[in-house]
Amino acid sequence: MKTLAEGKFLRLLKRGRWEFVERVNASSVVAMLAVTRDDEIILVEQYRPAVRRRVIELPAGLVGDVDGDHDEVRAAKRELVEETGYRARRVEPLVSIPSSAGLTDETTVLYR
Numbered sequence: 556m557k558t559l560a561e562g563k564f565l566r567l568l569k570r571g572r573w574e575f576v577e578r579v580n581a582s583s584v585v586a587m588l589a590v591t592r593d594d595e596i597i598l599v600e601q602y603r604p605a606v607r608r609r610v611i612e613l614p615a616g617l618v619g620d621v622d623g624d625h626d627e628v629r630a631a632k633r634e635l636v637e638e639t640g641y642r643a644r645r646v647e648p649l650v651s652i653p654s655s656a657g658l659t660d661e662t663t664v665l666y667r
Contacts, residue, residue, distance in 0.1 A: 576659045581617035582665040584630040584654060588613060589641060598639045614638040615663070631666045 560567040565576045589597040602609050616634035619625045628646050635641055646666050654661045 575654070575657075578659075578661060580620050582619040582625050583617075583627065584661060585618055585627050585634065586613045586615035586663050586665050587631050587635045587643070587646075588649065588665060588667045589635055589639070589643065590667065591641075597635075597639050597641055613665075618664075627664050628666070630632075631664075650653060 556562070557569045558566060559569050559574065561579065564579055566579050567574060587597075587628050591597065597614065598662050599614050600609050600611050614635045616630060616637070618627050618630040621630075624630070627648075631646055632643055635643055649659050649665045651664045653659075653663050654663045
């Protein structure tokens with residue numbers, strides 16, 4: 556594997572003929588499928604520079620970027636509070652999926 560470029564947050568790699576990116580400052584991503592007592596799903600709207608617009612998405616964030624803490628459940632709870640103000644009574648893992656398998660080795664762990 557060969558490093559083609561590296562920035563503060565991402566590294567561009569080449570393995571064989573395939574180029575992809577990996578995060579430099581985090582071990583994975585967590586997302587919360589947060590459901591209220593009224594069975595409503597909590598979403599957030601945020602500006603994303605890569606697409607140059609606001610997008611609606613699940614509350615989510617990086618694992619390992621804050622004080623080197625790699626606990627996914629703590630990261631999921633933290634992101635929910637930071638992005639929505641809601642606190643989770645309980646957290647359970649649902650699935651771990653590649654974020655964009657053609658672009659990055661990153662996985663997202665979805666919690667409910």
